[in-house]
Amino acid sequence: MSWLTQQExxxxxxxxTERWWLDRMVSVIASSAGISPDDLDEAPFTERGGIDGALRDLGDRAADIIDELNKELTA
Structure with a gap:
């Protein structure tokens, strides 16, 4: 994923833990042409606490990561 390379x-x-979230977000984007915060309250994200788990593990940048991944992977 070029976005990840750019970040590195x-x-x-x-x-x-953060990679777990990123990998699954990428999977959702690939299968549905995008991801929204509401998607984080669906499987497979619920096994790690859904949107609350994303905020716990990714912190304040969770929304920015979702936006960046959507832009990068749906362009």
Whole structure:
């Protein structure tokens, strides 16, 4: 995923937990041409707490990550 490569080149590194979220977000985007915060309250995200889990694990940047992934992967 080029977005992830861009992030790494910019010095952003993701933990294994953050990568879990990113990988599944990418999967949803690939199968449905986008992801919204509401999608985080569906499987497979509910196994990690849904939207609350995303906020816990990704912090304040969760919404920005969703927006960036949507732009990068649906363009």
């Amino acid at each position: 080149q910019a010095g952003v590194h993701f933990t294994d």
